[in-house]
Amino acid sequence: MSFDIPEDRQYLESHEWAHETDGIVRVGISDFAQDELGDVVFVELPDEGDSVTQNEEFGVVESIKAVSDLYAPVSGEVVAVNEDLFNAPELVNEDPFGEGWMLEIDPDDDLEELLSAGEYEDQIA
Protein backbone atom coordinates (compact mmCIF):
# COMPACT_ATOMS: atom_id res chain seq x y z
CA MET A 1 0.00 0.00 0.00
CA SER A 2 1.39 3.40 -0.89
CA PHE A 3 0.81 6.51 1.13
CA ASP A 4 0.68 10.15 0.25
CA ILE A 5 3.83 11.93 1.50
CA PRO A 6 3.79 15.55 0.26
CA GLU A 7 7.28 16.86 -0.33
CA ASP A 8 6.42 20.41 0.69
CA ARG A 9 6.53 19.55 4.38
CA GLN A 10 8.64 17.80 6.99
CA TYR A 11 7.97 14.91 9.31
CA LEU A 12 8.58 13.43 12.74
CA GLU A 13 9.37 9.79 13.33
CA SER A 14 6.17 9.76 15.37
CA HIS A 15 4.24 10.53 12.13
CA GLU A 16 3.33 14.20 12.58
CA TRP A 17 3.94 16.58 9.67
CA ALA A 18 4.96 20.25 9.82
CA HIS A 19 4.44 22.83 7.11
CA GLU A 20 5.80 26.36 7.43
CA THR A 21 4.06 29.28 5.76
CA ASP A 22 5.01 32.89 6.52
CA GLY A 23 6.77 31.85 9.70
CA ILE A 24 3.84 29.86 11.11
CA VAL A 25 4.08 26.06 11.33
CA ARG A 26 0.94 24.06 10.66
CA VAL A 27 0.87 20.55 12.17
CA GLY A 28 -1.06 17.36 11.45
CA ILE A 29 -0.52 13.62 11.18
CA SER A 30 0.55 11.72 8.10
CA ASP A 31 -1.52 9.63 5.74
CA PHE A 32 0.31 6.56 7.01
CA ALA A 33 -0.59 7.46 10.61
CA GLN A 34 -4.27 8.00 9.92
CA ASP A 35 -4.40 4.71 8.05
CA GLU A 36 -2.73 2.86 10.90
CA LEU A 37 -5.11 4.39 13.43
CA GLY A 38 -8.26 3.71 11.46
CA ASP A 39 -11.46 5.67 12.07
CA VAL A 40 -10.54 8.73 14.12
CA VAL A 41 -13.27 9.51 16.64
CA PHE A 42 -11.72 12.02 19.00
CA VAL A 43 -8.97 14.63 18.99
CA GLU A 44 -7.70 16.38 22.11
CA LEU A 45 -5.72 19.52 21.36
CA PRO A 46 -4.22 22.38 23.40
CA ASP A 47 -5.83 25.82 23.53
CA GLU A 48 -4.71 28.84 21.60
CA GLY A 49 -2.01 30.60 23.55
CA ASP A 50 -0.63 27.40 25.10
CA SER A 51 3.02 26.57 24.67
CA VAL A 52 4.23 23.34 23.15
CA THR A 53 7.69 21.83 23.29
CA GLN A 54 9.45 20.07 20.46
CA ASN A 55 9.19 16.26 20.68
CA GLU A 56 6.84 16.47 23.64
CA GLU A 57 3.16 15.56 23.69
CA PHE A 58 0.70 18.25 22.74
CA GLY A 59 -2.48 16.20 22.44
CA VAL A 60 -4.11 12.91 21.70
CA VAL A 61 -5.80 11.37 18.70
CA GLU A 62 -8.14 8.45 19.27
CA SER A 63 -9.54 6.06 16.74
CA ILE A 64 -12.15 3.43 17.47
CA LYS A 65 -9.40 0.94 18.17
CA ALA A 66 -6.45 2.95 19.51
CA VAL A 67 -5.23 5.97 21.44
CA SER A 68 -2.15 7.78 20.22
CA ASP A 69 -0.20 10.72 21.60
CA LEU A 70 0.63 13.64 19.35
CA TYR A 71 4.12 15.18 19.44
CA ALA A 72 5.11 18.72 18.60
CA PRO A 73 7.53 19.16 15.71
CA VAL A 74 8.73 22.51 17.08
CA SER A 75 8.58 24.48 20.31
CA GLY A 76 6.47 27.58 20.35
CA GLU A 77 3.10 29.13 21.01
CA VAL A 78 -0.15 27.70 19.67
CA VAL A 79 -1.73 30.40 17.53
CA ALA A 80 -4.56 28.39 15.99
CA VAL A 81 -6.40 25.14 16.68
CA ASN A 82 -8.52 23.33 14.10
CA GLU A 83 -11.79 23.32 16.02
CA ASP A 84 -13.56 21.61 13.10
CA LEU A 85 -11.98 18.40 14.33
CA PHE A 86 -13.98 18.49 17.55
CA ASN A 87 -17.19 17.90 15.63
CA ALA A 88 -15.72 16.15 12.61
CA PRO A 89 -12.68 14.12 13.72
CA GLU A 90 -13.06 12.02 10.59
CA LEU A 91 -11.42 14.89 8.68
CA VAL A 92 -8.13 13.47 9.93
CA ASN A 93 -8.84 10.30 7.92
CA GLU A 94 -10.34 12.01 4.93
CA ASP A 95 -7.78 14.76 4.42
CA PRO A 96 -4.82 14.39 6.80
CA PHE A 97 -2.66 16.96 5.02
CA GLY A 98 -5.47 19.44 4.39
CA GLU A 99 -8.73 19.83 6.30
CA GLY A 100 -7.48 17.43 8.95
CA TRP A 101 -4.70 19.75 10.18
CA MET A 102 -4.51 20.17 13.94
CA LEU A 103 -2.47 23.14 15.16
CA GLU A 104 -0.63 26.21 14.03
CA ILE A 105 2.45 27.12 16.04
CA ASP A 106 4.48 30.32 16.13
CA PRO A 107 7.82 28.53 16.43
CA ASP A 108 10.78 29.37 18.61
CA ASP A 109 13.12 27.39 16.34
CA ASP A 110 13.32 26.34 12.74
CA LEU A 111 12.42 22.94 11.25
CA GLU A 112 15.95 21.73 10.58
CA GLU A 113 15.85 18.68 12.83
CA LEU A 114 12.83 17.16 11.10
CA LEU A 115 12.75 14.44 8.46
CA SER A 116 12.37 15.23 4.79
CA ALA A 117 9.60 13.52 2.84
CA GLY A 118 12.17 11.07 1.46
CA GLU A 119 13.58 10.26 4.87
CA TYR A 120 10.08 9.74 6.23
CA GLU A 121 9.18 7.50 3.32
CA ASP A 122 12.22 5.34 4.10
CA GLN A 123 11.09 5.12 7.71
CA ILE A 124 7.62 3.81 6.95
CA ALA A 125 8.73 1.57 4.09
Next chain:
Amino acid sequence: MPLQTPPLRGIHDERGAKFTEFGGWDMPVEFDSIRTEHAAVREDAGIFDVSHMGQIHVTGPDATALMQRLTTNDVSELAIGDSQYATITDEDGTIIDDTVIYRLPNEDNGSPVDTSSVAESDGNDLEGEPTYLFVPNAGTDEATHQRWIDYRNEWDLEATVDNRTDEYAMFAVQGPNAVELVADVTDDPVTDLSRFEATNATIDGVDCWIARTGYTGEDGFELIVPETEAESIWAQFDCQPCGLGARDTLRIEAGLLLAGQDFDHESDPRTPYEAGIGFTVDLETEFIGRDALAQVKADGLEEQLVGFELIDRGVPRHGYDITNTESRVIGTVTSGTMSPTLEQALGLGYVPVEYAEPGTTLQVVVRGQSKKARVEPLPFIETQ
Protein backbone atom coordinates in the same frame (compact mmCIF):
# COMPACT_ATOMS: atom_id res chain seq x y z
CA MET B 1 5.36 -19.07 20.41
CA PRO B 2 4.25 -18.51 16.81
CA LEU B 3 0.74 -17.24 16.28
CA GLN B 4 -1.89 -19.61 14.99
CA THR B 5 -3.26 -18.56 11.65
CA PRO B 6 -6.81 -18.90 10.38
CA PRO B 7 -7.18 -20.98 7.20
CA LEU B 8 -7.93 -17.84 5.18
CA ARG B 9 -4.97 -15.76 6.40
CA GLY B 10 -3.62 -15.47 2.85
CA ILE B 11 -7.01 -14.58 1.36
CA HIS B 12 -7.50 -11.84 3.94
CA ASP B 13 -4.01 -10.53 3.32
CA GLU B 14 -4.63 -10.30 -0.42
CA ARG B 15 -7.83 -8.42 0.35
CA GLY B 16 -5.76 -5.81 2.23
CA ALA B 17 -6.79 -6.71 5.77
CA LYS B 18 -4.84 -5.52 8.78
CA PHE B 19 -4.09 -8.13 11.38
CA THR B 20 -3.82 -8.29 15.14
CA GLU B 21 -2.84 -10.89 17.71
CA PHE B 22 -5.89 -12.17 19.51
CA GLY B 23 -5.87 -15.13 21.89
CA GLY B 24 -2.72 -16.46 20.24
CA TRP B 25 -4.15 -16.11 16.73
CA ASP B 26 -3.18 -13.78 13.92
CA MET B 27 -6.61 -12.46 13.00
CA PRO B 28 -7.93 -9.77 10.64
CA VAL B 29 -8.83 -6.71 12.69
CA GLU B 30 -9.96 -4.47 9.85
CA PHE B 31 -10.59 -4.91 6.14
CA ASP B 32 -11.82 -1.45 5.10
CA SER B 33 -12.70 0.59 8.14
CA ILE B 34 -14.36 -0.34 11.39
CA ARG B 35 -17.06 2.24 10.72
CA THR B 36 -17.80 0.81 7.25
CA GLU B 37 -17.82 -2.78 8.45
CA HIS B 38 -19.92 -1.97 11.51
CA ALA B 39 -22.50 -0.13 9.40
CA ALA B 40 -22.67 -3.02 6.92
CA VAL B 41 -23.62 -5.41 9.71
CA ARG B 42 -26.21 -3.05 11.20
CA GLU B 43 -27.75 -2.13 7.84
CA ASP B 44 -27.02 -4.97 5.42
CA ALA B 45 -24.73 -7.92 6.12
CA GLY B 46 -21.13 -8.72 6.90
CA ILE B 47 -19.01 -11.85 7.18
CA PHE B 48 -16.44 -12.46 9.90
CA ASP B 49 -13.71 -15.07 10.00
CA VAL B 50 -13.91 -16.29 13.59
CA SER B 51 -11.78 -19.39 13.14
CA HIS B 52 -9.93 -18.47 16.33
CA MET B 53 -12.90 -19.80 18.28
CA GLY B 54 -12.32 -23.31 19.62
CA GLN B 55 -14.28 -26.39 18.65
CA ILE B 56 -14.47 -29.23 21.14
CA HIS B 57 -16.46 -32.32 20.42
CA VAL B 58 -17.87 -34.53 23.18
CA THR B 59 -19.65 -37.82 22.60
CA GLY B 60 -20.29 -41.12 24.28
CA PRO B 61 -22.77 -42.61 26.76
CA ASP B 62 -21.78 -40.09 29.48
CA ALA B 63 -21.36 -37.04 27.25
CA THR B 64 -24.44 -35.37 28.71
CA ALA B 65 -23.29 -36.01 32.28
CA LEU B 66 -19.86 -34.59 31.54
CA MET B 67 -21.23 -31.46 29.87
CA GLN B 68 -23.78 -31.02 32.65
CA ARG B 69 -21.14 -31.08 35.37
CA LEU B 70 -18.68 -28.78 33.62
CA THR B 71 -21.06 -26.07 32.37
CA THR B 72 -23.60 -23.98 34.24
CA ASN B 73 -26.66 -24.31 32.03
CA ASP B 74 -28.91 -27.35 31.67
CA VAL B 75 -27.66 -29.31 28.66
CA SER B 76 -30.38 -31.92 29.16
CA GLU B 77 -32.80 -29.31 27.79
CA LEU B 78 -31.08 -29.42 24.41
CA ALA B 79 -32.86 -31.29 21.66
CA ILE B 80 -30.76 -32.24 18.66
CA GLY B 81 -30.09 -29.08 16.72
CA ASP B 82 -30.47 -26.82 19.75
CA SER B 83 -27.73 -24.72 21.24
CA GLN B 84 -27.36 -22.77 24.42
CA TYR B 85 -25.11 -20.11 25.91
CA ALA B 86 -23.36 -21.30 29.06
CA THR B 87 -20.45 -20.51 31.29
CA ILE B 88 -17.69 -22.71 32.60
CA THR B 89 -17.08 -21.89 36.24
CA ASP B 90 -14.56 -22.76 38.91
CA GLU B 91 -15.38 -24.15 42.36
CA ASP B 92 -15.80 -20.58 43.60
CA GLY B 93 -18.41 -19.87 40.92
CA THR B 94 -16.23 -17.48 38.91
CA ILE B 95 -16.26 -17.62 35.15
CA ILE B 96 -13.38 -19.46 33.50
CA ASP B 97 -14.90 -19.06 30.05
CA ASP B 98 -18.19 -18.60 28.26
CA THR B 99 -19.27 -20.86 25.45
CA VAL B 100 -22.04 -21.95 23.13
CA ILE B 101 -22.94 -25.63 23.31
CA TYR B 102 -24.54 -27.34 20.32
CA ARG B 103 -26.37 -30.64 20.54
CA LEU B 104 -25.41 -32.48 17.37
CA PRO B 105 -27.22 -35.38 15.75
CA ASN B 106 -26.53 -38.54 17.72
CA GLU B 107 -23.72 -40.13 15.83
CA ASP B 108 -20.97 -42.55 16.59
CA ASN B 109 -18.60 -41.33 13.92
CA GLY B 110 -18.02 -38.14 15.77
CA SER B 111 -17.99 -35.52 13.03
CA PRO B 112 -20.24 -32.51 13.44
CA VAL B 113 -20.26 -31.65 9.76
CA ASP B 114 -20.41 -34.84 7.76
CA THR B 115 -23.59 -36.21 9.26
CA SER B 116 -26.96 -36.40 7.58
CA SER B 117 -29.28 -33.46 7.89
CA VAL B 118 -30.97 -32.88 11.20
CA ALA B 119 -33.97 -31.72 9.23
CA GLU B 120 -34.44 -35.30 8.10
CA SER B 121 -34.69 -36.56 11.66
CA ASP B 122 -37.41 -35.68 14.11
CA GLY B 123 -34.93 -33.46 15.91
CA ASN B 124 -35.00 -35.66 18.98
CA ASP B 125 -33.59 -38.92 17.80
CA LEU B 126 -32.46 -40.54 20.99
CA GLU B 127 -30.84 -43.47 19.25
CA GLY B 128 -27.06 -43.50 19.35
CA GLU B 129 -24.78 -41.61 21.66
CA PRO B 130 -25.42 -38.01 22.64
CA THR B 131 -23.03 -35.71 20.91
CA TYR B 132 -22.10 -32.13 21.68
CA LEU B 133 -19.94 -29.50 20.10
CA PHE B 134 -18.97 -26.52 22.17
CA VAL B 135 -17.07 -23.41 21.27
CA PRO B 136 -14.61 -22.02 23.82
CA ASN B 137 -12.91 -18.68 23.26
CA ALA B 138 -9.72 -18.07 21.34
CA GLY B 139 -6.68 -19.56 22.94
CA THR B 140 -8.57 -21.47 25.61
CA ASP B 141 -9.33 -24.62 23.63
CA GLU B 142 -6.32 -26.61 24.83
CA ALA B 143 -6.85 -25.84 28.50
CA THR B 144 -10.57 -26.50 28.18
CA HIS B 145 -9.97 -29.78 26.38
CA GLN B 146 -7.62 -30.83 29.15
CA ARG B 147 -10.16 -29.80 31.81
CA TRP B 148 -12.77 -32.03 30.18
CA ILE B 149 -10.34 -34.95 29.95
CA ASP B 150 -9.18 -34.54 33.54
CA TYR B 151 -12.70 -34.46 34.98
CA ARG B 152 -13.90 -37.23 32.74
CA ASN B 153 -11.09 -39.39 34.13
CA GLU B 154 -11.64 -38.25 37.70
CA TRP B 155 -15.34 -38.99 37.53
CA ASP B 156 -14.79 -42.16 35.52
CA LEU B 157 -17.25 -41.16 32.83
CA GLU B 158 -17.43 -42.72 29.42
CA ALA B 159 -17.06 -39.94 26.87
CA THR B 160 -14.75 -39.05 24.03
CA VAL B 161 -13.44 -35.49 24.08
CA ASP B 162 -11.75 -34.21 20.93
CA ASN B 163 -10.24 -30.79 20.37
CA ARG B 164 -11.09 -30.15 16.71
CA THR B 165 -10.17 -26.49 16.59
CA ASP B 166 -7.58 -27.12 13.87
CA GLU B 167 -10.02 -29.08 11.72
CA TYR B 168 -12.61 -26.37 11.32
CA ALA B 169 -12.98 -22.81 10.21
CA MET B 170 -15.78 -20.73 11.64
CA PHE B 171 -17.51 -17.82 9.96
CA ALA B 172 -20.24 -15.51 11.15
CA VAL B 173 -22.63 -13.97 8.62
CA GLN B 174 -24.50 -11.24 10.43
CA GLY B 175 -26.92 -8.45 9.69
CA PRO B 176 -30.50 -7.86 8.59
CA ASN B 177 -29.78 -9.41 5.17
CA ALA B 178 -27.62 -12.24 6.50
CA VAL B 179 -30.42 -14.79 6.59
CA GLU B 180 -31.18 -14.24 2.93
CA LEU B 181 -27.50 -14.50 2.02
CA VAL B 182 -27.12 -17.84 3.77
CA ALA B 183 -30.44 -19.15 2.43
CA ASP B 184 -29.24 -18.32 -1.09
CA VAL B 185 -26.22 -20.60 -0.86
CA THR B 186 -27.88 -23.69 0.54
CA ASP B 187 -30.92 -25.78 -0.34
CA ASP B 188 -31.41 -26.67 3.29
CA PRO B 189 -34.19 -24.87 5.16
CA VAL B 190 -32.02 -22.58 7.26
CA THR B 191 -34.60 -19.79 7.37
CA ASP B 192 -36.79 -22.09 9.45
CA LEU B 193 -34.25 -22.10 12.26
CA SER B 194 -35.14 -20.18 15.39
CA ARG B 195 -32.60 -18.25 17.39
CA PHE B 196 -30.08 -20.72 18.87
CA GLU B 197 -31.21 -23.54 16.58
CA ALA B 198 -28.69 -25.23 14.33
CA THR B 199 -28.55 -27.78 11.57
CA ASN B 200 -26.37 -29.50 9.05
CA ALA B 201 -26.58 -27.79 5.72
CA THR B 202 -24.73 -28.19 2.45
CA ILE B 203 -23.01 -25.18 0.93
CA ASP B 204 -21.18 -25.56 -2.36
CA GLY B 205 -21.30 -29.33 -1.90
CA VAL B 206 -19.74 -29.12 1.56
CA ASP B 207 -21.47 -30.27 4.73
CA CYS B 208 -21.47 -27.43 7.25
CA TRP B 209 -22.91 -26.90 10.69
CA ILE B 210 -25.03 -23.75 10.63
CA ALA B 211 -26.43 -22.10 13.75
CA ARG B 212 -28.68 -19.11 14.12
CA THR B 213 -26.34 -17.49 16.60
CA GLY B 214 -24.01 -14.53 16.60
CA TYR B 215 -22.16 -11.91 18.57
CA THR B 216 -23.30 -8.66 16.99
CA GLY B 217 -26.86 -8.14 18.19
CA GLU B 218 -28.10 -8.79 14.65
CA ASP B 219 -29.84 -11.74 13.10
CA GLY B 220 -27.58 -14.13 11.25
CA PHE B 221 -25.71 -17.37 11.35
CA GLU B 222 -22.48 -18.88 12.51
CA LEU B 223 -21.05 -21.56 10.23
CA ILE B 224 -18.61 -24.25 11.24
CA VAL B 225 -16.98 -25.63 8.12
CA PRO B 226 -14.14 -28.05 7.38
CA GLU B 227 -10.84 -26.15 7.37
CA THR B 228 -9.98 -27.62 3.97
CA GLU B 229 -13.14 -26.13 2.41
CA ALA B 230 -12.97 -22.77 4.15
CA GLU B 231 -11.96 -20.82 1.07
CA SER B 232 -14.80 -22.05 -1.13
CA ILE B 233 -17.39 -21.42 1.57
CA TRP B 234 -16.07 -17.92 2.31
CA ALA B 235 -16.23 -17.12 -1.40
CA GLN B 236 -19.95 -17.90 -1.48
CA PHE B 237 -20.77 -14.73 0.43
CA ASP B 238 -20.79 -11.51 -1.49
CA CYS B 239 -20.92 -9.13 1.45
CA GLN B 240 -18.64 -6.89 3.47
CA PRO B 241 -15.76 -8.76 5.10
CA CYS B 242 -15.43 -7.63 8.69
CA GLY B 243 -12.62 -7.84 11.20
CA LEU B 244 -12.32 -8.12 14.94
CA GLY B 245 -12.48 -4.33 15.27
CA ALA B 246 -16.07 -4.16 14.07
CA ARG B 247 -16.88 -7.33 15.97
CA ASP B 248 -15.85 -5.50 19.14
CA THR B 249 -17.87 -2.33 18.52
CA LEU B 250 -20.91 -4.39 17.52
CA ARG B 251 -20.77 -6.64 20.58
CA ILE B 252 -20.30 -3.69 22.96
CA GLU B 253 -23.41 -1.99 21.53
CA ALA B 254 -25.21 -5.31 22.04
CA GLY B 255 -23.94 -5.51 25.63
CA LEU B 256 -22.17 -8.83 25.03
CA LEU B 257 -19.14 -9.83 27.06
CA LEU B 258 -15.62 -10.37 25.81
CA ALA B 259 -13.67 -13.09 27.61
CA GLY B 260 -10.39 -11.88 29.05
CA GLN B 261 -11.72 -8.37 29.21
CA ASP B 262 -15.23 -8.22 30.73
CA PHE B 263 -14.28 -11.20 32.84
CA ASP B 264 -10.82 -12.62 33.34
CA HIS B 265 -10.43 -15.64 35.51
CA GLU B 266 -6.91 -14.63 36.50
CA SER B 267 -7.00 -10.87 36.91
CA ASP B 268 -10.67 -10.05 37.53
CA PRO B 269 -12.68 -13.16 38.40
CA ARG B 270 -16.43 -12.60 38.20
CA THR B 271 -19.46 -14.76 38.72
CA PRO B 272 -22.10 -15.05 35.97
CA TYR B 273 -24.45 -13.08 38.23
CA GLU B 274 -22.02 -10.17 38.53
CA ALA B 275 -21.44 -10.29 34.78
CA GLY B 276 -25.15 -9.99 34.04
CA ILE B 277 -25.41 -13.47 32.54
CA GLY B 278 -27.10 -15.22 35.45
CA PHE B 279 -29.48 -16.72 32.90
CA THR B 280 -26.68 -19.15 31.97
CA VAL B 281 -26.83 -20.64 35.48
CA ASP B 282 -29.28 -23.40 36.29
CA LEU B 283 -28.94 -24.13 40.00
CA GLU B 284 -31.18 -27.18 39.59
CA THR B 285 -28.27 -28.92 37.90
CA GLU B 286 -25.08 -30.15 39.54
CA PHE B 287 -21.96 -28.49 38.18
CA ILE B 288 -18.61 -27.24 39.41
CA GLY B 289 -19.27 -23.93 41.12
CA ARG B 290 -22.95 -24.61 41.73
CA ASP B 291 -22.83 -24.37 45.52
CA ALA B 292 -20.82 -21.16 45.44
CA LEU B 293 -23.26 -19.62 42.98
CA ALA B 294 -26.25 -20.70 45.07
CA GLN B 295 -24.62 -18.85 47.97
CA VAL B 296 -24.00 -15.75 45.82
CA LYS B 297 -27.61 -15.79 44.75
CA ALA B 298 -28.80 -16.10 48.35
CA ASP B 299 -26.47 -13.38 49.64
CA GLY B 300 -27.04 -10.90 46.80
CA LEU B 301 -24.43 -9.10 44.75
CA GLU B 302 -21.92 -6.52 45.87
CA GLU B 303 -20.90 -5.48 42.37
CA GLN B 304 -22.32 -5.90 38.92
CA LEU B 305 -21.55 -5.13 35.32
CA VAL B 306 -23.20 -1.98 34.00
CA GLY B 307 -23.30 -0.20 30.70
CA PHE B 308 -22.61 3.50 30.67
CA GLU B 309 -22.56 6.36 28.24
CA LEU B 310 -19.91 9.06 28.48
CA ILE B 311 -21.57 12.46 28.67
CA ASP B 312 -18.35 14.49 28.39
CA ARG B 313 -16.13 14.22 25.33
CA GLY B 314 -13.73 11.31 25.32
CA VAL B 315 -13.56 7.57 24.82
CA PRO B 316 -13.61 5.09 27.72
CA ARG B 317 -11.05 2.30 27.41
CA HIS B 318 -10.37 -1.00 29.15
CA GLY B 319 -8.64 -0.36 32.48
CA TYR B 320 -9.75 3.23 33.08
CA ASP B 321 -10.99 3.99 36.60
CA ILE B 322 -14.67 4.55 37.28
CA THR B 323 -15.32 6.92 40.18
CA ASN B 324 -18.40 8.22 41.92
CA THR B 325 -19.21 11.92 41.76
CA GLU B 326 -16.94 12.48 44.79
CA SER B 327 -14.05 11.09 42.72
CA ARG B 328 -13.70 7.93 44.82
CA VAL B 329 -12.66 5.00 42.66
CA ILE B 330 -15.51 2.47 42.64
CA GLY B 331 -14.73 0.36 39.60
CA THR B 332 -12.91 -0.20 36.34
CA VAL B 333 -13.89 0.05 32.71
CA THR B 334 -13.76 -3.43 31.21
CA SER B 335 -14.70 -2.47 27.64
CA GLY B 336 -15.23 0.84 25.91
CA THR B 337 -15.54 2.32 22.49
CA MET B 338 -17.00 5.10 20.41
CA SER B 339 -20.21 3.53 19.15
CA PRO B 340 -20.44 3.88 15.37
CA THR B 341 -24.23 3.39 15.44
CA LEU B 342 -25.06 5.77 18.27
CA GLU B 343 -22.06 8.09 17.74
CA GLN B 344 -21.70 8.00 21.48
CA ALA B 345 -18.87 6.86 23.72
CA LEU B 346 -20.01 3.68 25.49
CA GLY B 347 -18.48 1.42 28.07
CA LEU B 348 -18.96 -1.57 30.32
CA GLY B 349 -17.59 -1.94 33.82
CA TYR B 350 -18.20 -3.32 37.28
CA VAL B 351 -19.50 -1.02 40.01
CA PRO B 352 -21.05 -1.56 43.44
CA VAL B 353 -24.74 -2.38 43.06
CA GLU B 354 -25.78 0.93 44.62
CA TYR B 355 -24.35 2.64 41.52
CA ALA B 356 -25.85 0.21 39.01
CA GLU B 357 -29.28 1.75 38.51
CA PRO B 358 -29.77 3.24 35.01
CA GLY B 359 -29.58 7.00 35.21
CA THR B 360 -26.92 6.99 37.95
CA THR B 361 -24.16 9.52 37.36
CA LEU B 362 -20.61 8.19 37.42
CA GLN B 363 -17.25 9.49 36.30
CA VAL B 364 -14.63 7.84 34.15
CA VAL B 365 -11.02 8.95 34.48
CA VAL B 366 -9.71 9.48 30.96
CA ARG B 367 -6.00 10.24 31.00
CA GLY B 368 -6.22 11.89 34.38
CA GLN B 369 -9.38 13.86 33.70
CA SER B 370 -12.77 12.99 35.18
CA LYS B 371 -15.43 12.66 32.51
CA LYS B 372 -19.09 12.51 33.40
CA ALA B 373 -20.90 9.27 32.57
CA ARG B 374 -24.38 7.89 33.05
CA VAL B 375 -25.45 4.30 33.64
CA GLU B 376 -27.59 3.02 30.78
CA PRO B 377 -29.65 -0.16 30.43
CA LEU B 378 -28.06 -2.97 28.41
CA PRO B 379 -28.05 -3.63 25.55
CA PHE B 380 -27.33 -0.15 24.27
CA ILE B 381 -29.14 -0.92 21.05
CA GLU B 382 -32.14 -3.03 20.22
CA THR B 383 -30.93 -6.54 19.46
CA GLN B 384 -32.36 -9.70 17.94
